[in-house]
Amino acid sequence: MQFLVNVLRQDGVDNALISLLQTVGVACKEINFRLHQGALAGVLGSTEDENVQGEVQKKLDVISNDLLKDLLLQSGLVKALASEEEDDIVVGDIDGQFLIAFDPLDGSSNIDINAMVGTIFSIYRANDSLVVDESSFLQPGSLQVAAGYVVYGPATLLVLTTGNGVKMFTLDQTLGEYLLTVKKVNIDPDTQEFAINMSNQRHWAKPMQDYIDDLLKGSEGPRGKNFNMRWVAAMVADVHRILCRGGLFSYPWDRRAPEKPGKLRLMYEANPMAMLIEQAGGRASTGTQRILDIQPEQIHQRVAVVLGAANEVGAVEQYYSHQR
Ligand code: F6P
Numbered sequence: 001m002q003f004l005v006n007v008l009r010q011d012g013v014d015n016a017l018i019s020l021l022q023t024v025g026v027a028c029k030e031i032n033f034r035l036h037q038g039a040l041a042g043v044l045g046s047t048e049d050e051n052v053q054g055e056v057q058k059k060l061d062v063i064s065n066d067l068l069k070d071l072l073l074q075s076g077l078v079k080a081l082a083s084e085e086e087d088d089i090v091v092g093d094i095d096g097q098f099l100i101a102f103d104p105l106d107g108s109s110n111i112d113i114n115a116m117v118g119t120i121f122s123i124y125r126a127n128d129s130l131v132v133d134e135s136s137f138l139q140p141g142s143l144q145v146a147a148g149y150v151v152y153g154p155a156t157l158l159v160l161t162t163g164n165g166v167k168m169f170t171l172d173q174t175l176g177e178y179l180l181t182v183k184k185v186n187i188d189p190d191t192q193e194f195a196i197n198m199s200n201q202r203h204w205a206k207p208m209q210d211y212i213d214d215l216l217k218g219s220e221g222p223r224g225k226n227f228n229m230r231w232v233a234a235m236v237a238d239v240h241r242i243l244c245r246g247g248l249f250s251y252p253w254d255r256r257a258p259e260k261p262g263k264l265r266l267m268y269e270a271n272p273m274a275m276l277i278e279q280a281g282g283r284a285s286t287g288t289q290r291i292l293d294i295q296p297e298q299i300h301q302r303v304a305v306v307l308g309a310a311n312e313v314g315a316v317e318q319y320y321s322h323q324r
Contacts (some may be wrong), residue, residue: 021148023071062085065084082099120269142292207320
């Protein structure tokens with residue numbers, strides 16, 4: 001049996017980062033417990049409050065956010081944190097070595113139907129300045145020192161990279177420990193499976209409409225092969241499937257909200273997933289730019305996302321480049 005902490009030590013991860021990842025792991029065990037209580041814990045449904053994205057918060061979003069926030073702030077390791085459920089950054093210990101951004105419960109509309117949800121996190125090393133504010137977080141994703149998610153499904157898994165490939169740990173619910181179950185994740189560069197919310201097709205930009213049209217033409221079309229489609233409507237679950245068996249995931253720009261570059265959030269959804277995907281040999285793009293190269297302008301900014309099988313992401317980029 002290989003426990004999380006031993007695996008990280010063998011990988012040469014420093015003690016402070018190991019402690020931080022353990023803290024995230026502990027908070028996620030507690031979130032996992034609450035989720036599995038379901039209606040028994042009285043945690044389903046919504047609060048009256050809206051988060052910064054204008055969505056009504058589910059009670060479990062709030063609970064998960066508070067659990068992570070409290071444990072991270074108590075750890076003394078975190079200089080500041082940013083969360084989907086917090087309008088502003090939350091300042092922690094001025095000597096803390098890390099900045100962490102997270103989505104405490106991604107795909108939370110799945111909770112009421114007992115479907116997969118997850119916690120996504122992105123970690124940067126903090127500098128030793130005595131001032132910490134939103135600008136401290138505005139670093140490209142390529143500077144992340146660790147990224148990952150915990151997916152709460154039939155089994156609960158921690159999927160993690162510290163820049164040395166992607167590993168999967170399964171939570172042993174009796175031991176209360178994350179055990180290594182996949183040593184190295186590899187995404188096949190080719191695929192015949194895509195994930196996108198097809199009901200929005202008429203709102204997309206022309207290159208994305210054309211790309212999906214060509215996939216749907218199957219073996220008789222320009223791609224010369226048939227494609228299957230899957231959509232869980234929780235990014236964490238769709239990306240998890242891609243890390244397990246390949247595929248392409250996209251949430252592109254659409255003209256229902258033309259002023260926004262996309263729906264998903266750069267700092268705590270796209271960046272950590274992009275690091276995982278690249279570390280597993282895939283690619284992550286906006287359609288025109290590598291996601292990890294984007295210089296963020298604010299912590300809650302949105303971005304168009306195309307990620308997964310390297311050759312397929314390349315194919316999408318070809319459609320966009322022909323448009324220009
Ligand atoms: O965070 C937003 C999110 O819930 C993602 O996890 C998911 O991929 C997407 O929205 C689902 O969007 P839609 O409801 O439009 O299918």
